[in-house]
Amino acid sequence: MAGSGKLMAVMGGKDTMTGFLLGGIGVLNKHCQPNFLVMEKDTTISETEDTFQQFLNQDDISSILINQHALDALWHCIPAILEIPSKEYLCDAANVSIPHRARGMFMSENLH
Amino acid sequence: MASRDLRAELDFLLLQLLEDLEQLEAKRQALNARVEEGWLSLSKARYAMGAKSVGPLQYASHMEPQVRVCTGEAQDGLQKFWMVRAGTQTPEEVGSRETALRRRKGLPRTPEPDSSPAPQNPLKWFGILVPHSLRQAQASFREGLQLAADIASLQSRISWGRSQLQELQEKLKQLEPRAP
Secondary structure, eight states: OOTSSSSEEEEOOHHHHHOOOOOOOOOBBBBBBBEEEEEEEEOOOOHHHHHHHHHHHOTEEEEEEOOHHHHHHGGSSOOOOOOOOSSSSOOGGGGGGHHHHHHHHHHHGGGG | OOOOOOOOHHHHHHHHHHHHHHHHHHHHHHHHHHHHHHHHHHHHHHHHHHSSSGGGGOOSSBBSSSEEEEEOSSSTTOOEEEEESSOOOOOHHHHHHHHHHTTTTTSOOOOOSSSSSSOGGGGGGGGOOOOHHHHHHHHHHHHHHHHHHHHHHHHHHHHHHHHHHHHHHHHHHHHSEEEE
């Protein structure tokens, strides 16, 4: 059982971090990067961004727990995902994700 | 007939989606409550042990995870998450080891090959005797981790449900084009 499964990364304040590390999700050894970042008042935005990008790139991390206020500052790190057509499959303009979600918010007859 | 079946399926999916959303909201509230309980217990532990005794200064320099997240893909991209505990021993394994220790008189002690040592309980970072409030904090955050896995599964299920709903709505539009 030990070694199977992926890790959960955490980015948050001291108490949040202490709590989740007490829960047993922390990893810190010479073979892999730590899966947590304690965010204090002097933690810079670039450090937060770099750590977030690192977690996104790690294959052994399946999910990230992050304080909401920290995520608000990181949305620009998440790249814009643009759906483009391919030669083999036509692009379905009605199903492009963002406009589709927006349409769903205002058109109640879609649910009939 | 086909559109009637589609509508029935749409209704079912929509109801399922609404139930999942309700469950998600309940789990989020439960997670927030566990985390807040954990913060309070940590504050109590800090009061008992000293202001600097419960914090990043006590973190071990070497950590192995006690819990991991397992993921599985069910159907059509629906992902499920669940927490798995590492290094747990069965009662039979614990019993046999105790018998071996009792027979050590006169026998040279041979170190047992430890292929997968159980990860250390993080409570030990804070000392041998820790206050009950620190154990309570650990219990609250452990429950929080289970809830986090459930929330991740629900979020995946809701995204899947929404995409299924959109597909069915498109099929219905093709079967029943609107009159101008």
